[in-house]
Amino acid sequence: MPSFTSLAIPALYQTSRSFAPRSLAAMRQAQYSSKAKPEVVTFEEIDTLIHKKDQNVVLIDVREPGEVAQGIIPTSHPIPLANIQEALSLPDKEFEARFGFKKFSKDDEVIFYCRSGRRSGMAFDIAKQLGYKGVRNYSGSWLDYEAKAKGQK
Structure with missing residues (x-):
């Protein structure tokens, strides 16, 4: 009588061979067909956004009021x-009454920024944890935007 290993290993090999190509193909298709935008935004995207005045994207400044001034x-x-x-x-x-603009949904595109990127990264993490x-x-x-925007003038 053949051992369990001699029967199981060829069966596992055949099973993995038959599924692997489909799994790899599915991964490649998902990778290239994904419409999701990268989580990190560039100056060029911000510049385009503000010149188009895209109402579908919300830009949130997470700096303190003195810095915003x-x-x-x-x-x-x-x-x-x-x-x-x-x-x-x-x-x-309540959000609109407190902050003076319409609250965005969990599926809307929202971009956070601060002075140098640390606090905006924290805001990003908080929002992700809350399901946004x-x-x-x-x-x-702000530092990147200010330097590059001045360079354009």
């Missing part, structure tokens, strides 16, 4: 990092 990226809305978790958990009407799928991070943030 030094300048902002056009079309952005300030919500300090300390308030992000609470803000994203508020009901729509369309969030992105402008990792260059």
Whole structure:
């Protein structure tokens, strides 16, 4: 009588051979057909966004009010990092009353920025944990935007 191993190994080999090509093909198809945008935003994307005045993308500045007073990226809305978790958990009407703009849905594209990218990364993580799928991070943030925007003038 043949041993279990002599019967099992050829069967496993045949099984893995028959599934592997389909699995690999499915992975490649998902990789190339994905419509998801990268999680990190570039200056060029921000520049295009503000010049198009795209109402479908929400730009959130998570700096403190004193920093926001030094300048902002056009079309952005300030919500300090300390308030992000609470803000994203508020009901729509309460959010709008408190922050002065319509609350975005969990599927909307939302881009966070701060001074240098650290706090915006934290806001991005908080939003992801709360189930927001369309969030992105402008990792260059205000310093990158200010330097490159001045260079364009």
